[in-house]
Amino acid sequence: MPYLLDAFYLLGLLVLSPWLLYKALTTGKYRSGIVQKVFGRVTQVAPKSPHHLTTSPLQHRIWFHGVSVGEIHLLRQVVARYRQRHPDHLCVISTTTDTGYAEACNHFAGMAVIYWPFDFSWAVRRALRTVRPSLVVLAEGELWPNFLFAAKQQGVPVAVINGRLSPRSERNYRRLGPFARIVVRCPSVIAAQTEEYAAGYRALGAENVVVTGNVKYDGVEGDRDNLKTRELRHLLSIADSDLVWIAGSTQASEEAIALDIFRRIQPDHPNVRLIIVPRQNDRFEEVASLLRDSGVPYLRRSELHRTSHSVVPSPGHAVILVDTIGELSALWGLADVAFVGGSLDGRRGGQNMIEPAAYGAAVVFGPHVWNFKETAARLVEAGAAIQVTDAVTLENAVHHLLSDEDERRDMGSAAREFVRRQQGATEKTLAVLEQLLVPGTLAKAG
Numbered sequence: 001m002p003y004l005l006d007a008f009y010l011l012g013l014l015v016l017s018p019w020l021l022y023k024a025l026t027t028g029k030y031r032s033g034i035v036q037k038v039f040g041r042v043t044q045v046a047p048k049s050p051h052h053l054t055t056s057p058l059q060h061r062i063w064f065h066g067v068s069v070g071e072i073h074l075l076r077q078v079v080a081r082y083r084q085r086h087p088d089h090l091c092v093i094s095t096t097t098d099t100g101y102a103e104a105c106n107h108f109a110g111m112a113v114i115y116w117p118f119d120f121s122w123a124v125r126r127a128l129r130t131v132r133p134s135l136v137v138l139a140e141g142e143l144w145p146n147f148l149f150a151a152k153q154q155g156v157p158v159a160v161i162n163g164r165l166s167p168r169s170e171r172n173y174r175r176l177g178p179f180a181r182i183v184v185r186c187p188s189v190i191a192a193q194t195e196e197y198a199a200g201y202r203a204l205g206a207e208n209v210v211v212t213g214n215v216k217y218d219g220v221e222g223d224r225d226n227l228k229t230r231e232l233r234h235l236l237s238i239a240d241s242d243l244v245w246i247a248g249s250t251q252a253s254e255e256a257i258a259l260d261i262f263r264r265i266q267p268d269h270p271n272v273r274l275i276i277v278p279r280q281n282d283r284f285e286e287v288a289s290l291l292r293d294s295g296v297p298y299l300r301r302s303e304l305h306r307t308s309h310s311v312v313p314s315p316g317h318a319v320i321l322v323d324t325i326g327e328l329s330a331l332w333g334l335a336d337v338a339f340v341g342g343s344l345d346g347r348r349g350g351q352n353m354i355e356p357a358a359y360g361a362a363v364v365f366g367p368h369v370w371n372f373k374e375t376a377a378r379l380v381e382a383g384a385a386i387q388v389t390d391a392v393t394l395e396n397a398v399h400h401l402l403s404d405e406d407e408r409r410d411m412g413s414a415a416r417e418f419v420r421r422q423q424g425a426t427e428k429t430l431a432v433l434e435q436l437l438v439p440g441t442l443a444k445a446g
Helices: 001-029 032-040 068-083 098-107 121-131 145-153 165-174 178-184 193-202 227-235 255-267 281-296 326-336 354-358 370-382 391-403 405-422 425-436
Strands: 059-067 089-095 114-116 135-140 156-164 191-192 207-210 243-250 272-278 297-300 319-321 337-340 364-365 383-387
Touching: 001 121, 001 145, 032 114, 032 121, 059 068, 068 089, 068 098, 068 135, 068 425, 089 098, 098 114, 098 326, 114 243, 121 145, 145 156, 145 178, 156 193, 156 425, 165 178, 165 193, 165 370, 178 193, 178 364, 191 193, 191 425, 193 207, 227 326, 243 326, 243 391, 255 272, 255 281, 255 391, 272 326, 281 297, 281 319, 326 354, 337 391, 354 370, 354 405, 364 391, 364 405, 370 383, 391 405, 391 425
Parallel strands: 059 089, 059 135, 089 114, 135 156, 156 191, 191 207, 243 272, 243 337, 272 319, 297 319, 337 364, 364 383
Antiparallel strands: none
């Protein structure tokens, strides 16, 4: 089976190679960590922290994996609590994307950070032999068969945490027929966010599935006066009298929609500031070009520096493009109105609306939120968010919320209370992981 998968992957790589080469040459993507990814030659698996330098080779080693920035953010809370409970264990963090790697290096200082190997049999086997994990923890459930088969062969348990199953993912698994059943049965446990996701995994053939809740509710910042948010408020010259509308994690077309709405509502709200935060860093130039062509005065976050900046935002810079990575979480703390992107185009399934809700922003999102289906529905039910159907209803909602301070305040209070009531999934998740760390699962010395 692994060799058939290798042949399939190689064929796909051959077909895509012209496009991958073009992207690598023109954007720099796919270059970083290529040796680690293709050959499994992972590095820096030894602990960087002096506290761990004398640990035994039989020490528990836990390999946490998050595909990109969103999953790395999710792991911050889990890893922090795990290390508090098990300070003598070694944690290794892996990720797939360049942005995820940068975020992991930033947030997991002192821990080994590596690139996840491509799912070639030779790469995953070598990576597993090098890391020698007692347990592999996959955030949200990206299941690669060769890795799962190799882990099983080497006696390494694999856990999926905060598991979710989008309609698209479930359809793709079903197309694989009996092979899907083999794959979803490989993890030792799948800790799903909701009973609906758990039922989806079970329908595919997974056996050990539990419901632990959504870890993303835990550890979210709710204090608008936190240091990072205060720094950004000063840096962006956000006045107390300003009304801040943030369009965050946006995808193609959503920036243009937000900009058009802003131009129409600004005469009624001259103190409104629009902050646009695209989801992907490779679209920063595209969005900058859109703003430049619009003629609306705007400023790029990258032109500002925390210490001394030559460009000072002013009321003339009513639109700010955040072309940096990792600042949206703190930026949400500036929002009076928060539009959560990836929810209008019907392709992405929405992004995380928990963070702006925790800050007490008036949250708005589109109709396509299957990635956060339960959260979105419950926020709306609690009067803590508004779900719109298209650009027209988005404009109506934003205009209404900017005009009605009482409505904004009531929605924000309801959102904060909703988030508070959902917390606790991290402790349930850690309890599940600890059950897998039993005699016989210690990392092999070698």
